[in-house]
Amino acid sequence: MADLHSADWLVPVVGDPIPNGALLEADGVITAVGRRADLRKLDHDHEQHWDGVIIPGLVNAHTHLQYSHMAAVGSRRYADFPEWVTHFQAAFAEPGHDWYAAALEGARQAIATGTTAIADVVTNPEALPVLRNIGVKGIAYWEFLSWANARSPESARTHAEKMIKEHQDLPIGLSPHAPHTLDEDVLVELTDIGHEFGLRRHVHVAESLSEVEFIGSGSGPHDQALRQWGIDDFALQRQQGSGLRPVDYLDRLVRLGPDCHIAHGIYTDADDRAVLRRRRTVVALCPRSNATISLDEAPVADYLREGNLVAVGTDSLASTPSLDLLADLAELAAIATRQGYRESDLDNRLLEAATLGGSKAMGLDQTANPVGALASGWSADFAVVAVNEPRQVVYEGAGQVTATVIDGRVRHRATSR
Ligand SMILES: [Zn+2]
Known part of the structure; x- marks a missing residue:
């Protein structure tokens, strides 16, 4: 099973923020990070689109x-x-x-x-x-x-x-x-x-x-x-x-x-x-x-x-x-x-x-599947913050996390906003 997670922005931390970004995940590990338009061409079973900014967990x-x-x-x-x-x-x-x-x-x-x-x-x-x-x-x-x-x-x-x-x-x-x-x-x-x-x-x-x-x-x-x-x-x-x-x-x-x-x-x-x-x-x-x-x-x-x-x-x-x-x-x-x-x-x-x-x-x-950034080979651990652009994560992100994913599994999802 390969899942595509996309959002308005994706902040890899080890690279520049990506508008309309996405990551591909299989077995809890990230296999690709990039623009949604490019990653959609890769084999995947399902796409989850999130509103906001994807950041590393x-x-x-x-x-x-x-x-x-x-x-x-x-x-x-x-x-x-x-x-x-x-x-x-x-x-x-x-x-x-x-x-x-x-x-x-x-x-x-x-x-x-x-x-x-x-x-x-x-x-x-x-x-x-x-x-x-x-x-x-x-x-x-x-x-x-x-x-x-x-x-x-x-x-x-x-x-x-x-x-x-x-x-x-x-x-x-x-x-x-x-x-x-x-x-x-x-x-x-x-x-x-x-x-x-x-x-x-x-x-x-x-x-x-x-x-x-x-x-x-x-x-x-x-x-x-x-x-x-x-x-x-x-x-x-x-x-x-x-x-x-x-x-x-x-x-x-x-x-x-x-x-x-x-x-x-x-x-x-x-x-x-x-x-x-x-x-x-x-x-x-x-x-x-x-x-x-x-x-x-x-x-x-x-x-x-x-x-x-x-x-x-x-x-x-x-x-x-x-x-x-x-x-x-x-x-x-x-x-x-x-x-x-x-x-x-x-x-x-x-x-x-x-x-x-x-x-x-x-x-x-x-570690074998490191955490703390979004890159190929790293753990699929990330959070979605309901803000419009990356810099708002720091200044306005408190209380705005709408989803948390660990090893590719959604562990938290905001029920209503
Ligand atoms: Zn203490």
Whole structure:
């Protein structure tokens, strides 16, 4: 069975937008991309014409699907990071969470807004199989949060090896939460395990000023919070900080690389961004989540101008109003413009970040049938956005996805508009 999918426009991301474009799909894989008039001459069984613009399936490069029932926390604004943490922890501690159901619901919302692959950070094992079970691509990153080998019944290594063995059938990775919430020995251990087992890593980095202060000087609100929990022996506390900024600190400790991507990257200077480029480490920007928590805006214009590898994440419904990645693209466009980015390629660059950028963050561009662009040999993963022309996808695409297709199968179709 070969199906032709055509639309007013098709944006391959790896080439110029095609008016009256189409793609030919067989067995879940794209066999040709071009003008509808040309592709119609090729053998096919059926044509589906879509109103709007066909784009590659969106890749959400940072979220926590299991918090999708905590939307009450993410639907308001906070004065600062500690205030958000207090509300998040109170909601997390409430009894009766069904993490599997919540993650499944989040995945459904993601599919309905054009997402076909997800970097999902998981803290409760029930949520680990969700990507596989619902048929979305990506990686479930098992999170290590506030882990101290000296205080835990088992070492991070023992625990990680057990989790890896128990979930060999799932696409998993490792998520050492952040460079300030894990002691140095754990960060090093998890990096070693990642290399040994060939697992990708994903870390929250440079997200809050309390993180920056703690890594630099070993002091501040994060140090005080650790001491309240009886922790006063983190290497950074003993050494009064590293004197470094988060990205540089983490790179010197565990060496970043293309097998690891970071979330947020708000507090980076030109040297940090150069480190990320040198290591080919992708940064997943999460602008609406940052706004919810009243964090500063990431240096979006600098990342684009300097040529960093950039992806886009929504973060979880506990810190953002929706899992619609196109809403984050509109926000990024506004931020970059405010920051003085004037190049005409802004919308192309941002759409690339939300598709191919996220794919690179998880190595999905290196698989047998890669994702993140529309080209022959790539997976037939795409979304249809009901706008008139490609540039509107970034600025007006939020809430406008009318169809989502994964491996050639229609997984979402808007019933009425
Ligand atoms: Zn996060």
